[in-house]
Amino acid sequence: MGGPAGFDRGGQVLDPGQVLGGFLRALGVTDSRIPAGTEDRAALFRSKLAGRQVLIVLDNARDSEQVRPLLPATAGCLAIVTSRNQLTGLAATHGARTLTLDVWTPAEAREALALRLDEARVGGRA
Numbered sequence: 001m002g003g004p005a006g007f008d009r010g011g012q013v014l015d016p017g018q019v020l021g022g023f024l025r026a027l028g029v030t031d032s033r034i035p036a037g038t039e040d041r042a043a044l045f046r047s048k049l050a051g052r053q054v055l056i057v058l059d060n061a062r063d064s065e066q067v068r069p070l071l072p073a074t075a076g077c078l079a080i081v082t083s084r085n086q087l088t089g090l091a092a093t094h095g096a097r098t099l100t101l102d103v104w105t106p107a108e109a110r111e112a113l114a115l116r117l118d119e120a121r122v123g124g125r126a
Contacts (some may be wrong), residue, residue, distance in 0.1 A: 013062050013066065015103060016030075016038055016065075016066055016067075016069040017038035017041055020038065020042060021041060024041060024045055024048065027045070027049075031045065038069055042069040042070075045070075045072075046073045046074060049072050049073075049074045050079065052074070053076040053077065054072060054074075054076075055077075056072060056077065056080070057079075057080050057081075057082075058079060058082070060084065061081050061085075061087065062083070063087065064089035067079075068090075068093075069082055071094060079115065081096070108121060
């Protein structure tokens, strides 16, 4: 299950309640059954995940507070969170493991593409 980015294209921060509404719809909950409040949406989301194995990707998260309501609390579920900010609060309160990635050099990026595409396409000769 993929999540929307923490920021929209206009740079506005997405509200966790809004994201939960999208998750609930994806899980088959009709709009009339989606609670109004973020906490109630989070509780329903977690109950809908019971007994499932789900991978949730939360891309470009702003901070830990934005992410917390979106985390599954069910065994067998996993969340991967990307952020430009260090979300050390999640490590402290939710046992998250952090991994810092550096930006690839142009040569590393080209090599990664070449491993997935043929060399002619990467070189612009296709």
